[in-house]
Amino acid sequence: MTVEREGLRLLTERMPALLWTADAELRFTSARGAGLAALGLRAGEIEGKPIHELGDASLTAAHRRALEGETVSCEGLLRGRMLDAHVEPLRDGHGAVAGCIAVALDVTEQHRARELLAHQALHDRLTELPNRAAFLARLGEQVRSRCGDHFALLAIDLDRFKVINGSLGQVAGDQLLASVAQRISACLGDGDSAARLGSDEFAVLLCETASSTDSLRLAERLRQAIGEPLE
Secondary structure, three states, rough: OOOOHHHHHHHHHHHHEEEEEOOOOOOOEEEOOOOHHOOOOOOOOOOOOEHHHEEEEEHHHHHHHHOOOOEEEEEEEOOOOOEEEEEEEEEEOOOEEEEEEEEEEEEHHHHHHHHHHHHHHHOOOOOOOOOHHHHHHHHHHHHHHOOOOOEEEEEEEEEOHHHHHHHHOOHHHHHHHHHHHHHHHHHHOOOOOEEEEOOEEEEEEEEOOHHHHHHHHHHHHHHHOOOOOOO
């Protein structure tokens, strides 16, 4: 083996990115890179396996498009890890597409961080309910779509909540708010949603209520659930 080939082998095996090739039947023909370890694979284990068996639909579709002559960039899952992949056609000596070659970076942790930030931007950290911004957006969608014949908006305010914080402390107050959120959620149907609007203020959007009587009935059920004793 020449020095150049040995250097290329070491480079492809130790680089943080993943490099693989696939044939016209969408089966892996080779794979290199230190990123294989994060997938629980070793060099040689992936050869011959169909792409759809290890990868998700997005990754498989990118390879199909590459076989049609396109160069494709996509994010897709491979063995549960999120990859930022760049897939190109692999041509034979006559210029015909014979397979694909791909270079991919493992962006799983970055993807999880983005999802967490997006979740935190729209949810209350204490109760995990949607926050005011998310709730107003959902309410706006409901008004614009005019889905169903009726929908109802319920506002919930906890009287004398400051007494809990003042006498038992903020930890007890937080426990109370979390419990109230759970009790509200337990009373709602699949199409309904609740939110924490502020310190001791909650709101409920009923999207499929048939009449004002149904809304009042649920409001009373919510009042009783929230009013149950809390240890």
